Amino acid sequence: MTTPNYPLALAIATARWSNHETARLINERAQRDGYRGIAIDHSRVGRWIRLGEKPRPPVPEVLAGLLSERLGQPFTPELLRLAPGRRVHVYLDAAEHEVLVAVATAANVPVEEYVRELLRSALARLPARPH
Template sequence: MNTPNYSLALALATARWTNSETARRINARAEQEGHRSVAVDRSRVGRWIRHGEKPRPPVPELLAALLTEHLGQPYHPQSLGIAPLRSVRVPLEEAGYQALKANAAAANMPVENYARALIHSALTATGRSRS
Protein backbone atom coordinates (compact mmCIF):
# COMPACT_ATOMS: atom_id res chain seq x y z
CA MET A 1 0.00 0.00 0.00
CA ASN A 2 1.55 3.36 1.01
CA THR A 3 0.60 5.01 -2.28
CA PRO A 4 -1.31 8.27 -1.77
CA ASN A 5 -4.85 8.34 -3.10
CA TYR A 6 -4.86 11.55 -5.10
CA SER A 7 -8.32 10.90 -6.56
CA LEU A 8 -9.89 10.83 -3.11
CA ALA A 9 -7.82 13.80 -1.91
CA LEU A 10 -8.95 15.86 -4.91
CA ALA A 11 -12.62 14.95 -4.45
CA LEU A 12 -12.57 15.85 -0.75
CA ALA A 13 -10.72 19.10 -1.48
CA THR A 14 -13.29 19.95 -4.14
CA ALA A 15 -16.04 19.31 -1.59
CA ARG A 16 -14.04 21.38 0.94
CA TRP A 17 -14.42 18.62 3.51
CA THR A 18 -11.82 18.06 6.19
CA ASN A 19 -11.04 14.53 7.29
CA SER A 20 -13.20 15.12 10.38
CA GLU A 21 -16.09 16.44 8.29
CA THR A 22 -15.80 13.49 5.92
CA ALA A 23 -15.88 11.01 8.81
CA ARG A 24 -18.85 12.79 10.40
CA ARG A 25 -20.83 12.69 7.15
CA ILE A 26 -20.07 9.01 6.51
CA ASN A 27 -21.06 8.03 10.07
CA ALA A 28 -24.29 10.03 9.87
CA ARG A 29 -25.26 8.47 6.52
CA ALA A 30 -24.36 4.99 7.76
CA GLU A 31 -26.55 5.43 10.81
CA GLN A 32 -29.36 6.83 8.67
CA GLU A 33 -29.18 3.76 6.42
CA GLY A 34 -28.98 1.30 9.31
CA HIS A 35 -25.29 0.36 9.09
CA ARG A 36 -24.57 0.08 12.82
CA SER A 37 -20.99 -1.21 12.54
CA VAL A 38 -19.59 1.82 10.68
CA ALA A 39 -17.37 4.03 12.82
CA VAL A 40 -15.05 6.21 10.75
CA ASP A 41 -12.76 8.81 12.34
CA ARG A 42 -10.51 11.51 10.89
CA SER A 43 -7.35 9.43 11.22
CA ARG A 44 -8.93 6.63 9.17
CA VAL A 45 -9.85 9.10 6.41
CA GLY A 46 -6.26 10.35 6.52
CA ARG A 47 -4.93 6.83 6.00
CA TRP A 48 -7.20 6.37 3.00
CA ILE A 49 -5.62 9.48 1.49
CA ARG A 50 -1.98 9.23 2.61
CA HIS A 51 -1.50 5.47 2.40
CA GLY A 52 -4.13 4.41 -0.10
CA GLU A 53 -5.93 2.19 2.40
CA LYS A 54 -9.33 1.06 1.21
CA PRO A 55 -12.34 1.23 3.52
CA ARG A 56 -14.56 -1.80 3.98
CA PRO A 57 -18.10 -1.90 2.58
CA PRO A 58 -20.45 -0.13 2.86
CA VAL A 59 -18.17 2.90 3.34
CA PRO A 60 -16.98 3.23 -0.30
CA GLU A 61 -20.56 3.35 -1.57
CA LEU A 62 -21.65 5.74 1.19
CA LEU A 63 -18.80 8.16 0.49
CA ALA A 64 -19.35 8.07 -3.28
CA ALA A 65 -23.06 8.82 -2.76
CA LEU A 66 -22.29 11.68 -0.38
CA LEU A 67 -19.83 13.28 -2.81
CA THR A 68 -22.23 12.79 -5.72
CA GLU A 69 -24.99 14.59 -3.83
CA HIS A 70 -22.75 17.37 -2.53
CA LEU A 71 -20.88 18.12 -5.75
CA GLY A 72 -23.65 17.37 -8.24
CA GLN A 73 -21.60 15.04 -10.41
CA PRO A 74 -21.30 11.26 -10.31
CA TYR A 75 -18.64 9.65 -8.14
CA HIS A 76 -18.03 5.93 -7.86
CA PRO A 77 -15.89 4.02 -5.37
CA GLN A 78 -13.63 2.84 -8.20
CA SER A 79 -13.01 6.34 -9.53
CA LEU A 80 -12.24 7.52 -5.98
CA GLY A 81 -9.72 4.72 -5.55
CA ILE A 82 -11.51 3.30 -2.51
CA ALA A 83 -12.84 0.07 -3.98
CA PRO A 84 -10.94 -3.01 -5.05
CA LEU A 85 -10.00 -3.03 -8.70
CA ARG A 86 -10.74 -6.11 -10.75
CA SER A 87 -7.85 -7.70 -12.64
CA VAL A 88 -8.10 -8.89 -16.20
CA ARG A 89 -5.40 -10.85 -18.02
CA VAL A 90 -5.01 -10.10 -21.69
CA PRO A 91 -2.52 -12.32 -23.50
CA LEU A 92 -0.60 -10.40 -26.17
CA GLU A 93 1.79 -11.49 -28.86
CA GLU A 94 5.21 -9.87 -28.55
CA ALA A 95 4.45 -7.35 -31.33
CA GLY A 96 1.22 -6.29 -29.62
CA TYR A 97 2.96 -5.87 -26.28
CA GLN A 98 5.76 -3.82 -27.86
CA ALA A 99 3.18 -1.54 -29.55
CA LEU A 100 1.33 -1.12 -26.24
CA LYS A 101 4.62 -0.38 -24.48
CA ALA A 102 5.62 2.22 -27.12
CA ASN A 103 2.24 3.95 -26.91
CA ALA A 104 2.41 3.99 -23.11
CA ALA A 105 5.89 5.53 -23.26
CA ALA A 106 4.67 8.17 -25.71
CA ALA A 107 1.83 8.97 -23.28
CA ASN A 108 4.35 9.04 -20.40
CA MET A 109 2.39 6.35 -18.55
CA PRO A 110 3.20 2.95 -17.10
CA VAL A 111 2.03 0.16 -19.43
CA GLU A 112 -0.56 -1.07 -16.90
CA ASN A 113 -2.11 2.39 -16.52
CA TYR A 114 -2.16 2.90 -20.28
CA ALA A 115 -3.86 -0.48 -20.83
CA ARG A 116 -6.39 0.37 -18.10
CA ALA A 117 -7.12 3.72 -19.80
CA LEU A 118 -7.61 1.99 -23.17
CA ILE A 119 -10.07 -0.51 -21.71
CA HIS A 120 -11.93 2.22 -19.83
CA SER A 121 -12.12 4.32 -23.00
CA ALA A 122 -13.47 1.39 -25.01
CA LEU A 123 -16.09 0.60 -22.39
CA THR A 124 -17.12 4.24 -22.10
CA ALA A 125 -17.47 4.48 -25.90
CA THR A 126 -19.86 1.54 -25.88
CA GLY A 127 -21.80 2.95 -22.91
CA ARG A 128 -20.93 0.03 -20.63
CA SER A 129 -18.65 1.70 -18.05
CA ARG A 130 -19.98 3.25 -14.84
CA SER A 131 -16.71 4.71 -13.49
Protein backbone atom coordinates (compact mmCIF):
# COMPACT_ATOMS: atom_id res chain seq x y z
CA MET A 1 0.00 0.00 0.00
CA THR A 2 1.29 3.46 -0.87
CA THR A 3 0.84 6.64 1.11
CA PRO A 4 1.04 10.05 -0.56
CA ASN A 5 3.64 12.38 0.85
CA TYR A 6 1.48 15.36 1.82
CA PRO A 7 4.23 17.40 3.54
CA LEU A 8 6.43 17.19 0.43
CA ALA A 9 3.52 18.01 -1.88
CA LEU A 10 2.59 21.04 0.23
CA ALA A 11 6.17 22.34 0.39
CA ILE A 12 6.68 22.02 -3.38
CA ALA A 13 3.30 23.65 -4.08
CA THR A 14 4.10 26.49 -1.65
CA ALA A 15 7.40 27.01 -3.47
CA ARG A 16 5.34 27.15 -6.69
CA TRP A 17 7.52 24.58 -8.36
CA SER A 18 6.34 21.98 -10.84
CA ASN A 19 7.74 18.47 -10.72
CA HIS A 20 9.91 19.42 -13.74
CA GLU A 21 11.26 22.50 -11.95
CA THR A 22 11.88 20.56 -8.74
CA ALA A 23 13.86 17.89 -10.61
CA ARG A 24 15.87 20.51 -12.52
CA LEU A 25 16.76 22.41 -9.33
CA ILE A 26 17.83 19.22 -7.53
CA ASN A 27 20.03 18.16 -10.45
CA GLU A 28 21.65 21.61 -10.71
CA ARG A 29 22.31 21.88 -6.96
CA ALA A 30 23.64 18.34 -6.72
CA GLN A 31 26.03 18.96 -9.60
CA ARG A 32 27.12 22.31 -8.13
CA ASP A 33 27.76 20.64 -4.77
CA GLY A 34 29.91 17.95 -6.40
CA TYR A 35 27.51 15.02 -6.29
CA ARG A 36 27.84 12.82 -9.35
CA GLY A 37 25.27 10.41 -10.72
CA ILE A 38 22.22 12.41 -9.63
CA ALA A 39 19.69 12.48 -12.48
CA ILE A 40 16.21 13.17 -11.15
CA ASP A 41 13.30 13.58 -13.57
CA HIS A 42 9.76 14.86 -13.11
CA SER A 43 8.25 11.38 -12.94
CA ARG A 44 10.51 10.48 -10.02
CA VAL A 45 9.40 13.62 -8.13
CA GLY A 46 5.80 12.61 -8.85
CA ARG A 47 6.41 9.16 -7.34
CA TRP A 48 7.86 10.73 -4.20
CA ILE A 49 4.65 12.74 -3.83
CA ARG A 50 1.98 10.29 -5.01
CA LEU A 51 3.45 7.02 -3.79
CA GLY A 52 5.61 8.15 -0.89
CA GLU A 53 8.78 6.74 -2.47
CA LYS A 54 11.97 7.88 -0.75
CA PRO A 55 14.95 9.18 -2.75
CA ARG A 56 18.42 8.01 -1.80
CA PRO A 57 20.91 10.36 -0.12
CA PRO A 58 22.01 13.02 -0.81
CA VAL A 59 18.77 13.95 -2.63
CA PRO A 60 16.62 14.45 0.52
CA GLU A 61 19.21 16.83 1.98
CA VAL A 62 19.59 18.71 -1.31
CA LEU A 63 15.82 19.13 -1.69
CA ALA A 64 15.37 20.18 1.95
CA GLY A 65 18.07 22.83 1.45
CA LEU A 66 16.46 24.14 -1.73
CA LEU A 67 13.04 24.41 -0.08
CA SER A 68 14.53 26.07 3.01
CA GLU A 69 16.13 28.73 0.81
CA ARG A 70 13.05 29.26 -1.32
CA LEU A 71 10.51 29.42 1.51
CA GLY A 72 12.66 31.05 4.18
CA GLN A 73 11.99 28.42 6.82
CA PRO A 74 13.93 25.34 7.85
CA PHE A 75 13.08 22.06 6.18
CA THR A 76 14.71 18.72 6.89
CA PRO A 77 14.37 15.39 5.12
CA GLU A 78 12.43 14.18 8.17
CA LEU A 79 9.94 17.08 8.00
CA LEU A 80 9.42 16.38 4.29
CA ARG A 81 8.97 12.67 5.09
CA LEU A 82 11.91 11.80 2.85
CA ALA A 83 13.82 10.15 5.68
CA PRO A 84 12.67 8.03 8.59
CA GLY A 85 11.49 9.96 11.60
CA ARG A 86 11.18 8.80 15.14
CA ARG A 87 7.90 7.26 16.17
CA VAL A 88 6.00 8.14 19.31
CA HIS A 89 3.12 5.99 20.47
CA VAL A 90 0.34 7.83 22.28
CA TYR A 91 -2.56 5.90 23.72
CA LEU A 92 -5.90 7.71 23.67
CA ASP A 93 -9.21 6.77 25.14
CA ALA A 94 -12.09 6.23 22.72
CA ALA A 95 -13.51 9.75 23.12
CA GLU A 96 -10.15 11.42 22.45
CA HIS A 97 -9.60 9.30 19.38
CA GLU A 98 -13.10 10.06 18.13
CA VAL A 99 -12.47 13.82 18.42
CA LEU A 100 -9.17 13.56 16.55
CA VAL A 101 -10.75 11.54 13.75
CA ALA A 102 -13.69 13.96 13.47
CA VAL A 103 -11.48 17.07 13.29
CA ALA A 104 -9.02 15.50 10.84
CA THR A 105 -11.88 14.28 8.66
CA ALA A 106 -13.47 17.75 8.67
CA ALA A 107 -10.12 19.22 7.62
CA ASN A 108 -9.74 16.51 4.93
CA VAL A 109 -6.38 15.49 6.39
CA PRO A 110 -5.25 11.97 7.36
CA VAL A 111 -5.46 11.52 11.14
CA GLU A 112 -1.75 10.70 11.49
CA GLU A 113 -0.82 13.88 9.61
CA TYR A 114 -3.18 15.97 11.75
CA VAL A 115 -1.74 14.56 14.99
CA ARG A 116 1.81 15.14 13.73
CA GLU A 117 1.02 18.81 13.07
CA LEU A 118 -0.64 19.19 16.48
CA LEU A 119 2.48 17.85 18.16
CA ARG A 120 4.80 20.05 16.09
CA SER A 121 2.71 23.09 16.91
CA ALA A 122 2.80 22.31 20.62
CA LEU A 123 6.56 21.66 20.55
CA ALA A 124 7.21 24.93 18.71
CA ARG A 125 5.61 26.82 21.61
CA LEU A 126 7.95 25.29 24.21
CA PRO A 127 10.85 27.42 25.42
CA ALA A 128 14.13 26.73 23.63
CA ARG A 129 16.23 24.10 25.35
CA PRO A 130 19.98 24.73 25.68
CA HIS A 131 22.14 22.25 23.77
